[in-house]
Amino acid sequence: MPETTPEPEPGPSNTDGPGPGPAVESRRRAPIGPRVVGAVLLLTGLYLLWEAWKAVGDDELTIISPRIAPLIVTGMWVLFAAIYLVRQLIDPTADYPVPEPSDEDDDAHAATDTVHDPIDWRTPALVAVLLVAYVLLLEHAGFVLSTAVFYLATSRVLGSRKWIRDIIVAVVLALGVYLAFTRLLDIVLPEGVLPL
Amino acid sequence: MSFLSDLLGGFATVLSPENLLYAAIGVTVGTFVGVLPGIGPALTIALLLPITFSLDSPTGAFIMFAGIYYGAMYGGSTTSILLNTPGESASVASAIEGHQMARRGRAKAALATAAIGSFVAGTISTIGLTLFAEPVASLAVTFRASDYFALAVLAMVSVTALVGRSLVRGLMSLSLGLFIGLIGLDQLTGQARFTWDSMQLFEGIDIVIVIVGLFAVGETLHVAARLGRLPETVAPLGPSGKGWMSREDWSRSWRPWLRGTAVGFPFGALPAGGADIPTFLSYTFEKNLSQRSQKIKSDKAQFGKGAIEGVAGPEAANNAAFSGVLIPLLTLGIPTSATAAVMLASFQGFDIQPGPQLFEKSSTLVWALIASLYIGNLMLLVLNLPLIRIWIKVLKIPRPSLYAGILVFATLGVYAVSGSVDQVLIAYGVGVLGFFMRRYEFPIAPVILGVILGPMMELQFRRALTVSNGDLSVFYTRPLTVALLALAAVAIVLPYLPRIIAKARGRSAKRLAFGEDD
Numbered sequence: 001m002p003e004t005t006p007e008p009e010p011g012p013s014n015t016d017g018p019g020p021g022p023a024v025e026s027r028r029r030a031p032i033g034p035r036v037v038g039a040v041l042l043l044t045g046l047y048l049l050w051e052a053w054k055a056v057g058d059d060e061l062t063i064i065s066p067r068i069a070p071l072i073v074t075g076m077w078v079l080f081a082a083i084y085l086v087r088q089l090i091d092p093t094a095d096y097p098v099p100e101p102s103d104e105d106d107d108a109h110a111a112t113d114t115v116h117d118p119i120d121w122r123t124p125a126l127v128a129v130l131l132v133a134y135v136l137l138l139e140h141a142g143f144v145l146s147t148a149v150f151y152l153a154t155s156r157v158l159g160s161r162k163w164i165r166d167i168i169v170a171v172v173l174a175l176g177v178y179l180a181f182t183r184l185l186d187i188v189l190p191e192g193v194l195p196l
Numbered sequence: 197m198s199f200l201s202d203l204l205g206g207f208a209t210v211l212s213p214e215n216l217l218y219a220a221i222g223v224t225v226g227t228f229v230g231v232l233p234g235i236g237p238a239l240t241i242a243l244l245l246p247i248t249f250s251l252d253s254p255t256g257a258f259i260m261f262a263g264i265y266y267g268a269m270y271g272g273s274t275t276s277i278l279l280n281t282p283g284e285s286a287s288v289a290s291a292i293e294g295h296q297m298a299r300r301g302r303a304k305a306a307l308a309t310a311a312i313g314s315f316v317a318g319t320i321s322t323i324g325l326t327l328f329a330e331p332v333a334s335l336a337v338t339f340r341a342s343d344y345f346a347l348a349v350l351a352m353v354s355v356t357a358l359v360g361r362s363l364v365r366g367l368m369s370l371s372l373g374l375f376i377g378l379i380g381l382d383q384l385t386g387q388a389r390f391t392w393d394s395m396q397l398f399e400g401i402d403i404v405i406v407i408v409g410l411f412a413v414g415e416t417l418h419v420a421a422r423l424g425r426l427p428e429t430v431a432p433l434g435p436s437g438k439g440w441m442s443r444e445d446w447s448r449s450w451r452p453w454l455r456g457t458a459v460g461f462p463f464g465a466l467p468a469g470g471a472d473i474p475t476f477l478s479y480t481f482e483k484n485l486s487q488r489s490q491k492i493k494s495d496k497a498q499f500g501k502g503a504i505e506g507v508a509g510p511e512a513a514n515n516a517a518f519s520g521v522l523i524p525l526l527t528l529g530i531p532t533s534a535t536a537a538v539m540l541a542s543f544q545g546f547d548i549q550p551g552p553q554l555f556e557k558s559s560t561l562v563w564a565l566i567a568s569l570y571i572g573n574l575m576l577l578v579l580n581l582p583l584i585r586i587w588i589k590v591l592k593i594p595r596p597s598l599y600a601g602i603l604v605f606a607t608l609g610v611y612a613v614s615g616s617v618d619q620v621l622i623a624y625g626v627g628v629l630g631f632f633m634r635r636y637e638f639p640i641a642p643v644i645l646g647v648i649l650g651p652m653m654e655l656q657f658r659r660a661l662t663v664s665n666g667d668l669s670v671f672y673t674r675p676l677t678v679a680l681l682a683l684a685a686v687a688i689v690l691p692y693l694p695r696i697i698a699k700a701r702g703r704s705a706k707r708l709a710f711g712e713d714d
Contacts, residue, residue, distance in 0.1 A: 037636050041368065048375065051390065063666055064658045066382035070389055073378060073650075077371040083364050095362055096637065115636060117422070124417040124631060127603075128624070131413070135607060135620045147608075151600045159423055160596035169597060177608065185250040187612050 038085030142192010206563030222263020230271025237268035293506030298431035373646020414630020456512030464520020
């Protein structure tokens with residue numbers, strides 16, 4: 001699962017609501033996502049099972065050996081991944097039933113989002129990139145600076161358009177947390193380039 | 197009546213100004229974080245771990261925890277009712293009717309019946325905890341390794357089988373959790389497993405990292421992927437000054453409160469399943485009851501249109517189950533929900549091992565914790581209803597700011613606990629995993645229980661076999677072990693029963709599953 005790549009899904013980005021047009025269209029064919037997930041799970045499981053088997057090596061495989069549990073767990077993984085994948089190949093809608101169009105409640109539908117709804121892959125990918133950049137910068141640039149920049153960038157990516165408010169919140173949050181943690185709680189945070 | 201003097205001793209500890217302050221901080225922070233949409237009690241406690249670790253007295257830390265634990269639940273029900281985004285699966289049931297009530301202008305009555313019901317249930321079940329915890333602990337002294345193995349199997353299997361819609365996906369999640377639990381050095385022999393020679397993986401992956409990754413990072417990425425489709429409108433509270441509950445609301449609420457408590461506490465106390473099952477049981481039960489008596493009160497708000505019973509019952513069950521969950525946690529050291537798993541981690545952070553000996557070794561601490569549950573409950577009732585408008589302001593925090601903040605605190609939490617950038621990166625990796633799990637509806641709770649119960653299960657399994665010289669018969673000759681393993685088998689079949697019954701009656705299967713994620 002870690003190496004799953006975002007596959008293209010039908011439907012445009014987040015700017016479109018769950019309007020009737022794209023929703024109806026995406027319901028006609030089953031999304032490919034679950035099958036990709038099943039395949040990736042199965043391959044990962046087989047690799048891990050092989051790793052577990054390799055680790056046994058020349059050891060004697062007794063019932064209390066520490067090599068038993070990895071074999072059982074990765075064996076379970078392969079088994080359930082295989083069942084999942086086969087189910088997706090036979091009938092994807094069996095596992096993910098197409099929701100009946102709700103006649104009344106709009107936000108009830110939003111709360112229970114399904115595989116059949118179109119999804120925006122770009123925003124979460126951007127957020128993930130920002131996260132990695134944040135933690136890599138943390139020890140070099142210091143907590144306050146990297147946190148403020150990260151907060152600002154992330155709220156922008158997530159759709160905030162109020163620069164001034166965000167800048168104020170970013171600075172207050174970063175400084176406040178830094179001072180509270182280092183001065184009150186005695187937890188060390190990277191000081192970085194700012195003279196604090 | 198030794199428990200009475202113990203309990204009084206606990207109250208004496210809690211009622212010191214310092215500890216009362218910890219309790220007040222706990223309930224306030226717990227409510228605040230619990231109100232934030234998409235954040236449940238498990239993540240709340242995980243994020244606040246570094247703060248509590250810096251307190252010098254474990255007693256203060258646990259009093260704060262008890263406050264956070266309950267506070268996050270009160271806060272969670274506010275969010276479910278007003279915004280219809282339950283932060284944890286145990287609030288899903290009350291969100292159904294609660295949000296309908298709010299949309300019909302009865303938000304205040306819904307909030308009041310949730311809060312007062314939570315208080316009633318919390319108090320009754322804390323009394324239950326007071327009475328039963330010590331006897332269970334003394335019973336648990338006689339448990340052997342094979343029994344603990346069977347208990348761990350039961351807890352894991354029942355959560356996997358009963359939560360979520362698909363058994364295969366649940367078992368897949370469980371396998372993933374068990375795998376994460378295996379990473380690191382073997383507890384008995386010190387051999388490395390799945391470490392790929394990386395020093396960072398030798399210590400294993402901490403449960404806090406898994407929880408922060410799955411709940412904070414995973415949830416944020418999931419939200420980021422569907423920004424346009426989130427419920428945004430907070431239901432209005434109605435005019436201020438007017439009463440909370442009418443006479444009729446009271447008379448329709450008190451029986452569901454008690455029934456919810458009666459369902460919630462025993463279910464929570466069983467080492468099987470946590471709070472999700474009793475809340476849905478209570479919901480279904482109240483719904484059936486009201487349908488039966490519909491002829492009499494046909495004009496009143498019915499199920500699906502904001503029935504107050506549908507909020508009162510599940511909320512009480514939820515809260516009662518939460519205290520119930522503390523029984524297996526404190527007396528056996530077995531967590532049965534994600535929140536209990538974090539609590540266990542925090543105990544271990546203070547070098548305290550929950551289990552049969554806890555009541556002897558750390559008697560003061562345990563009784564202070566139990567006493568603080570009573571006080572925390574009372575504080576929450578006071579804190580929640582009159583101050584509801586403050587919590588609504590919290591609900592109105594714009595989503596981008598909220599989730600950017602959650603990511604900052606997630607990073608900070610992992611970094612402060614581990615002091616390592618690599619551990620933060622691992623948490624992010626787990627978060628990406630969590631995102632795909634949410635997208636493809638793999639339940640989260642089995643992962644958490646797999647991570648924390650897997651190593652425990654393996655340890656007891658090997659211990660039992662070491663004692664018996666490798667004779668597997670220990671697992672099928674001891675009656676208690678056999679009974680527990682049989683219960684686990686029943687738990688796997690149970691979810692299929694309604695479907696089988698429905699088919700036999702010629703109706704299509706009900707869609708209602710116990711919550712999706714925890």
